[in-house]
Amino acid sequence: MRFIDLSSPVDASSFEPDPVGHEVLTPREGAAHMSAEMREHFGVEFDPNELPDGEFLSLDRMTLTTHTGTHVDAPSHYGSRASYGTGIPRHIDEMPLDWFFRPAVVLDLTGHDTGAVGADELNKEFDRIGHRPEPLDIVLLHTGAPRRAGTREYFTDFVGLDGPAVHLLLDLGVRVIGTDAFSLDAPFGDILARYRRTNDRSVLWPAHFVGRDREYCQIERLANLDALPSPYGFRVACFPVKITEGGAGWARAVAMVDD
Structure with a gap:
């Protein structure tokens, strides 16, 4: 078995919006x-x-914040109330561990410009690789963002998902979605520009706000997704640090590939 480190470092010498x-x-x-x-x-x-x-x-x-380096966002990160279950979203220390050690699928989104990718594009990628995730599989998004790691552009120029794309993955039974970008949503500037053009609140961080209605976790700021030898057929471990009542927890994400 071969191990591939999918984690980005916590580096005080790199640019961060919230300095380390x-x-x-x-x-x-x-x-x-x-x-x-x-x-x-x-x-x-x-x-x-x-x-x-x-x-x-x-x-x-x-x-530092819990959103520095590779980390897992808990449902409580998306808001103080949820429309499912008890109505109180779980913190990172309350999440089931079996969500974070699962078979995984990596989708190549490197051909897309800064902005949000929709469900149609995910379906095209599933067709291209000839595989769809099973329930509880982890889905990873290879956007190419790490090539800008350590720079301001890492936080402003990347690809995220729109709301329907997240719903598609959750409909398939996925509960953990990861990205090598700063956010699972599109960049702040892109979101706000679209909102000012349309005055449509549905474009405001839809990937995160989906989590108010459906329980799931995001892994943000992954790395080395281009080192995975195939789109599927490997497992990922990404256990978050157990921070009491935390909205996120740092994770050392690792892929395990059979030789």
Whole structure:
């Protein structure tokens, strides 16, 4: 079995609309920190110079949103109320784990310009590859967006899905839809331009707002989808970090391909 990393990094040196803060305490600084923590919380005095080389452990402190890097959006990300079930959407720590370890299908959307792809285009891609997802399969969208990773254009020039396209996938039983773009919806600028032209609220982030009526999760900011050897016949693991009442959780998405 071969593993293919489908995750993009959390990188404080790259451009992000919500900047990432990353502070690293060296092993020497970590020893001093440990000594201070022992004194404050446990009343124990310890001289860090007694440690080998005066070092203990490094320590990373980060400031970032749960939507940085590869992450899974929970139903609660789409709104505070839902029209299904109890009416209260689930947070990321409440989602069933079996949604996130499944056979997967990757669809090639690299031939499309910035904007939203509809259901007709997805059907054409299913016909091209000769395969449709089974219930609970994970569907991945290869848009080519990672070639702009680390730049402002990564957040402004990419392809998303419209509402009917998302409904099509959910009708097939898909519950996890992933994309290598910044968002499963079209870029903000594209959405707002269409809204100003039409005054039609249905063009406002439809892929996300579908989640208020139908429970599903998105994986955003995937990577390396072009490394998958075939459109289907592989499995994906993308377990989200368990953040209590979180609207999203970071994930190390990995494809498993049989040799």
